[in-house]
Amino acid sequence: MKEIFVLAEHRQGQIRDIAFEMLTKGKELAEKTNMDLTAVLLGKDVKKHAKTLSEYAKKVLLIEDAKLENFNSEAYQKVLSNLIKEHKPLLTMIGHTSFGVDLAPSLAVDLNLPLATDCIDLEFENEALIVTRQMYGGKVNVRAKVRKSKSYIVTVRQATFAAQKPTMNGEIIETPSPLSEEITEKRFIEYVLPPPGGVDITAADVLIGIGRGIKDENNMPMVEELAKAFGGVLACSRPIVDKGWLPSDRQVGTSGKTVKPKVYIALGISGAFQHVLGMKNSDLIIAVNKDPNAPIFSFADYGIVDDLFKVVPALKGKIYELKGQKA
């Protein structure tokens, strides 16, 4: 029987959410197409995770090796390439994570199999793979056909499929590691934590989130004053940290923090999923953007389509007026 492989990504002793999200989608695909769902777990001392994964898949393929202790695309590629050649799964699902994007493209070339990256949906039409992915920062979606193959590789966007409760009782199959030689090209050294900052945005009730629409560092005082008026804190999307206008501990999103304030006011943030994932569960979201089609408006409770440089001073004035104070 044909199989669907799901690579169970783990980091620092924890299976990452994306693994369960892909197993949920993988199960749906496997049922529709009458295939088996197999979780692939590679690592060192990861047996305890195999049990957890077995509740989500028909089979768990477990390979333990000290060389697989930390993620290493070179080691992972060798092992996965072996497994795919042996089992010939119709589909191999890998997370579109930092580990996944380091691994999947070279693995696909190595095996001469087609790869579709950052997929937000997948379906089979007579063993032909059709994927949905986003372009232009999430402003448009495309439905694309993947080159016909006996085996496909995809990377799947994080937090796209909701992980469901486990329902299975799969078999755990441990096989010896095929890694005989040392891994020579790439070596993991250590995890690096960013230096702790002075402000904890995850603890704030009111967050003013700023994005690319701020345009110039000279406009920072204006939004800082608005945050002050609210008694809130400034947070931001990636471009603001890249430009060095706010420190990295203020970044909200997949590569920053996840926040859930009482109110999140998004100013000049278009709403790319990387940012939205970090703030969509805020109690109340208000967005100001001049593009009426900006994706942020489908996550906000209230939207204002206008120039933020006009709205911000007016809003600041109104807050002070309500508080009975002068700006």
Add this chain to the structure above:
Amino acid sequence: MDIIVCVKHVPETAEAEIKIDATGKAIEKTGLVFDINEWDDYALEEAVRIKEKFGGTVTAITVGPEDADSTLRKCLARGADKAIRLTDTRFEDSDGYAIAKILQSTIKSLPFDLILTGALAGDDGYTMVGPILAELLGISHATMVKKIELDDGVAKVNRELEGGLEEMVEVKMPMVLTVQTGINEPRYVSIMGIRKAMQKEIKVLGLADIGLSENDVGEAGSWIKIEKMFVPSVEKQAEFLKGTPEEVSAKIAEILRARGLI
């Protein structure tokens, strides 16, 4: 140290309203401003900084139409020494895999120690060209790089992971590194730099020059074939507040006051 930087000429869409064109498979490009892909901009800056420290050359390469010369001129003005544009009508509709093959066929005959490119492109977002290029060239790679330290044939690089964490890995040269935004602060281009760049030659190569066949490139040589482009349907839409800035501010203030937030 000879460094190759692969760059892409892309439309700026973060702030623009975009529409789908008549083919239903692409966006309407007229009226959009094109520039160097943001991630590649950081890769170029990193290349120039490495050259300034260790000596050597920087060659910028792009696959794109004649208009992409403006992106290559920008690279030259910012410190690249040479520029190559790969242009052929048969390159159109190439996905990341086909683009990587075109780049590999060109780069394999050039001297290099290091190849830098952006982690992804802001238009198609494939996030695959760098590591595919590395695999085709038979060299190592690291993606999503936030810091590079070069030392005697190896690089110690910090890769960005999720949630603010990074990992430091050591990679052997020659290699391909794909750069994440924010790795450095790209410099402004001086007027002098622009003038000098205008005089430099941009080498133009086509399909026949790089030894690939028609089936290797374009849609035929790609993994991905776009069937349809559409605006994502929204499950939920914000309630839009209308009026002058003062009026909408009064409405926001009222909403917040009602929730006890002011």
